[in-house]
Amino acid sequence: MAQEKSGLNEAINETVDWETLVIEPSKICRAPKLDGEEVDSQNLALKLNNIDAYYGKVQALRRVSFGVPTGAIVSLLGANGAGKSTTLRVISGMVKAANGDVELFGEKIVHISPEKIVARGLIHVPEGRQVFPELTVEENLKIGSYSVKQNNKERAESIDIVYTFFPKLKQRRNQIGQTLSGGEQQMLAIGRGLMAKPKVLLLDEPSLGLAPVIVKEIFEMLKNLNKQTGMTILLVEQNASKALKISHFGFVLETGKIVMGDKAQVLLANEDIKKAYLGGH
Amino acid sequence: MTTFISTIFGLAGMLFFFLAFIKDKPSTKRTYKMLAGAFILLFPFIMTSWVQGINTALVYAILAIGLNILLGNAGQISLGHAAFYAVGAYISSALVLHAELPLFLSILLAGIGTAIVGFLLGTPVLRLKGHFLGIATLGLHVLIYNLVKDKLKGVVFGASAKMPEVHKISYLTKSWEYSLKNSLSSLDYQIEILGKSKPFYYDFVDTITKSIGQITEYFIIFVILVLLVYMARNILRTKVGRALAALRDSEVAARMLGVNIAIFKNIAFGLSAFYAGIAGAIYAHTTGALDETSFELTISLMILAMIIIGGIATIQGAIIGAFFFQVLNMQVIPLIFSSGKGQMLGSTIMGLCVVLAVIFVPKGIVYMLWQMKIKLTQKRS
Numbered sequence: 007m008a009q010e011k012s013g014l015n016e017a018i019n020e021t022v023d024w025e026t027l028v029i030e031p032s033k034i035c036r037a038p039k040l041d042g043e044e045v046d047s048q049n050l051a052l053k054l055n056n057i058d059a060y061y062g063k064v065q066a067l068r069r070v071s072f073g074v075p076t077g078a079i080v081s082l083l084g085a086n087g088a089g090k091s092t093t094l095r096v097i098s099g100m101v102k103a104a105n106g107d108v109e110l111f112g113e114k115i116v117h118i119s120p121e122k123i124v125a126r127g128l129i130h131v132p133e134g135r136q137v138f139p140e141l142t143v144e145e146n147l148k149i150g151s152y153s154v155k156q157n158n159k160e161r162a163e164s165i166d167i168v169y170t171f172f173p174k175l176k177q178r179r180n181q182i183g184q185t186l187s188g189g190e191q192q193m194l195a196i197g198r199g200l201m202a203k204p205k206v207l208l209l210d211e212p213s214l215g216l217a218p219v220i221v222k223e224i225f226e227m228l229k230n231l232n233k234q235t236g237m238t239i240l241l242v243e244q245n246a247s248k249a250l251k252i253s254h255f256g257f258v259l260e261t262g263k264i265v266m267g268d269k270a271q272v273l274l275a276n277e278d279i280k281k282a283y284l285g286g287h
Numbered sequence: 288m289t290t291f292i293s294t295i296f297g298l299a300g301m302l303f304f305f306l307a308f309i310k311d312k313p314s315t316k317r318t319y320k321m322l323a324g325a326f327i328l329l330f331p332f333i334m335t336s337w338v339q340g341i342n343t344a345l346v347y348a349i350l351a352i353g354l355n356i357l358l359g360n361a362g363q364i365s366l367g368h369a370a371f372y373a374v375g376a377y378i379s380s381a382l383v384l385h386a387e388l389p390l391f392l393s394i395l396l397a398g399i400g401t402a403i404v405g406f407l408l409g410t411p412v413l414r415l416k417g418h419f420l421g422i423a424t425l426g427l428h429v430l431i432y433n434l435v436k437d438k439l440k441g442v443v444f445g446a447s448a449k450m451p452e453v454h455k456i457s458y459l460t461k462s463w464e465y466s467l468k469n470s471l472s473s474l475d476y477q478i479e480i481l482g483k484s485k486p487f488y489y490d491f492v493d494t495i496t497k498s499i500g501q502i503t504e505y506f507i508i509f510v511i512l513v514l515l516v517y518m519a520r521n522i523l524r525t526k527v528g529r530a531l532a533a534l535r536d537s538e539v540a541a542r543m544l545g546v547n548i549a550i551f552k553n554i555a556f557g558l559s560a561f562y563a564g565i566a567g568a569i570y571a572h573t574t575g576a577l578d579e580t581s582f583e584l585t586i587s588l589m590i591l592a593m594i595i596i597g598g599i600a601t602i603q604g605a606i607i608g609a610f611f612f613q614v615l616n617m618q619v620i621p622l623i624f625s626s627g628k629g630q631m632l633g634s635t636i637m638g639l640c641v642v643l644a645v646i647f648v649p650k651g652i653v654y655m656l657w658q659m660k661i662k663l664t665q666k667r668s
């Protein structure tokens with residue numbers, strides 16, 4: 007069970023009733039700051055309320071509740087198998103929640119199909135990138151714009167915007183997906199997501215299996231993206247310290263439960279967190 | 288003598304196609320393309336004995352292009368494609384026989400009708416994946432095949448199961464055939480009664496007269512094929528084509544980008560049924576006899592084999608595969624094995640071809656040609 011793992015959980019369990027609490031960043035702090043920017047933590051882009059999710063009979067999420075403020079970068083941290091990907095899948099509609107609600111800008115989306123959720127401005131860049139191996143970089147990007155009504159000229163402009171964020175993709179524009187390096191594939195997966203002009207971007211372990219230089223490049227890009235466009239980003243990572251450094255908030259999942267949530271700086275400074283998740287970094 | 292000329296002509300034609308494909312320099316490429324075009328135009332007049340077989344190859348090419356959209360482009364298997372071939376044949380027959388619609392309109396409507404049938408049947412069937420989808424399409428084939436055999440045949444054709452001459456494509460040039468026959472008999476008259484010598488073009492005109500129906504079919508089917516290739520190319524280059532490719536490469540990723548995969552599976556099924564429907568209609572209006580054996584399961588499997596041998600997911604591959612099989616079947620095999628035995632050995636040899644192709648050129652002939660092309664261009668530079 008989750009609570010058996012470390013001193014961290016015992017400490018939390020003494021103070022908070024985790025079974026019932028809906029963690030919203032607004033409850034944690036009022037005006038978080040990162041690079042001098044303020045985020046209105048009352049205004050939630052995403053809100054999860056007591057989500058239970060199962061794979062067959064195996065319960066993957068237990069009463070998961072948290073919020074993502076509009077315009078913030080929020081990290082969702084946790085060990086392998088904690089339920090991070092499942093959380094994202096529930097949000098994007100790829101896995102149906104057994105109980106609970108997901109709200110996107112105040113509207114319930116928990117019973118809506120993935121296609122319609124995309125159309126409402128939420129993109130989930132999946133674990134393992136999933137670029138289309140036999141389509142070129144540019145064709146991959148074009149599929150990304152599937153949910154937006156735009157003419158060829160507007161689409162070409164969107165593609166150019168993606169290329170300004172990821173100049174490497176421009177060099178590879180006519181290469182097919184499977185011939186790209188891991189880093190380039192990750193960039194393509196993110197770029198393809200951006201083509202849908204999302205208001206909320208979910209990213210599942212973008213750093214997985216990539217060299218530190220590339221990870222740095224991608225995280226820099228995410229920070230810029232958030233700063234320049236105000237896009238809300240929910241970032242799932244095992245690489246906790248790197249993720250928290252570009253985030254406003256962080257939440258920690260352990261065997262399907264949220265066990266902690268706070269401002270990113272606070273989590274970064276937390277000794278227990280360091281021991282459990284930041285070890286080695 | 289004529290066999291010799293037609294063999295040389297045929298080999299030259301194949302060479303032109305090959306060179307038009309291989310060559311890179313635009314001017315050279317254009318020259319060979321024009322030569323290949325000339326070959327296409329002259330072919331039925333010179334290789335007259337081949338025309339019927341090649342007409343069948345053209346129809347198979349249409350079928351293969353359609354199945355390739357489903358299998359190669361959208362990644363969904365169908366083992367019962369010949370069912371749609373039958374549906375198209377019967378819709379078009381019913382339209383000319385009972386609604387008395389003009390020939391080409393009914394061929395087009397047969398395509399559209401079959402597409403609708405495919406689109407609708409796609410809904411329950413395409414929820415399945417992989418092996419299960421294969422089995423379900425097999426079941427679909429059995430269902431439609433038996434429906435056609437036991438019910439529709441009698442309803443559409445009555446007792447005869449024959450398409451009257453007037454509804455055949457070859458009927459379009461019936462009047463030319465008559466006038467050619469007339470001029471031939473006047474030549475005969477001049478030779479026999481007036482004792483004139485036989486003009487050098489006599490045999491040529493004689494052969495053309497006998498096969499003018501097939502030649503007409505050849506050109507008509509060819510034009511239809513060109514239109515359908517053009518259509519497939521355009522569809523596959525647009526949003527729909529990309530969505531189908533996304534579906535094939537990763538359903539999950541496609542959904543996550545907002546592609547409504549259910550609809551696109553139906554569209555893929557409908558599109559490939561459209562091609563099968565047109566092919567079936569052409570079949571009905573060329574052979575005239577709608578024997579249910581023409582829609583047997585082996586046809587489905589043969590089309591599948593054509594795509595695999597020709598090259599999956601490319602239009603050229605589908606066409607090359609169809610021609611490869613048909614030429615093997617109609618010309619090469621009978622050449623090696625005279626008479627009855629050839630038929631059975633034919634299927635064996637075709638099966639062997641598939642096995643060999645999967646082992647040695649798993650991506651098909653068209654990829655092999657591309658490899659050759661790449662090697663040649665590298666050598667030069």
Ligand SMILES: Nc1ncnc2c1ncn2[C@@H]1O[C@H](COP(=O)(O)OP(=O)(O)O)[C@@H](O)[C@H]1O
Binds near residue numbers: 086092
């Ligand atoms: N497709 C699936 N089928 C069955 N169980 C799954 C599936 N995906 C994940 N799980 C299980 O659900 C739990 C949470 O997994 P996941 O959300 O992938 O965790 P994380 O992304 O944090 O590594 C794990 O116990 C995992 O084994």
Ligand SMILES: [Mg+2]
Binds near residue numbers: 092
């Ligand atoms: Mg995961």
